[in-house]
Amino acid sequence: MQSLIENARAFPSSVAERRDDLAALADGQRPQALFIACSDSRVVPSLITGARPGEILELRTAGNIVPRHRSEADCGVGATLEFAVIALQVPNIVVCGHSCCDAVQGMVTDKQPPGMALFNRWLQRAEYHSRPAAPRKGAATQRHLETQLKHLRSYPCVARRLQERRLRLHGWFYEITSGEVFTYESRERMFRPL
Numbered sequence: 001m002q003s004l005i006e007n008a009r010a011f012p013s014s015v016a017e018r019r020d021d022l023a024a025l026a027d028g029q030r031p032q033a034l035f036i037a038c039s040d041s042r043v044v045p046s047l048i049t050g051a052r053p054g055e056i057l058e059l060r061t062a063g064n065i066v067p068r069h070r071s072e073a074d075c076g077v078g079a080t081l082e083f084a085v086i087a088l089q090v091p092n093i094v095v096c097g098h099s100c101c102d103a104v105q106g107m108v109t110d111k112q113p114p115g116m117a118l119f120n121r122w123l124q125r126a127e128y129h130s131r132p133a134a135p136r137k138g139a140a141t142q143r144h145l146e147t148q149l150k151h152l153r154s155y156p157c158v159a160r161r162l163q164e165r166r167l168r169l170h171g172w173f174y175e176i177t178s179g180e181v182f183t184y185e186s187r188e189r190m191f192r193p194l
């Protein structure tokens with residue numbers, strides 16, 4: 001933790017030459033995308049995309065799960081989605097899965113860690129359904145991503161913006177060992193290099 005503290009202390013001087021850019025951030029934000037990624041510490045959206053402050057709005061959830069819309073649910077995901085889509089009018093939403101994801105592994109193997117009732121209940125919100133073995137690399141993540149993109153469309157604000165063609169959805173898969181990013185082609189139902 002000490003190195004993190006030291007870096008935070010040194011941060012103002014490391015960005016001193018960008019003071020004008022940072023000061024402009026006080027006027028508001030106009031992010032290019034809402035980036036929904038797993039909470040995993042190995043996935044760093046701004047590192048992958050090169051995004052600077054103000055360029056992407058991040059929503060991190062265990063397993064990049066987007067629960068299906070339920071109007072009565074108190075849900076941080078739904079609240080952040082509404083803020084991004086309605087207030088900030090983001091033109092893109094990226095749902096980014098990744099290799100070696102503990103949450104996806106938990107869904108695939110259906111092995112529930114003991115003493116983690118909230119985590120296990122959260123995984124159920126992914127609505128992941130096991131099917132016969134699909135050994136292809138990333139197959140489980142692909143299946144999982146397809147469902148989360150479908151869940152995204154169940155939010156009225158998202159559906160409306162899609163219909164108006166003012167919003168695009170993207171499914172990404174990040175390979176943590178190589179840094180490669182693949183994008184989901186819905187027509188072909190497969191990932192291709194970005």
Ligand SMILES: [Zn+2]
Nearest residue numbers: 038040101102
């Ligand atoms: Zn993960």
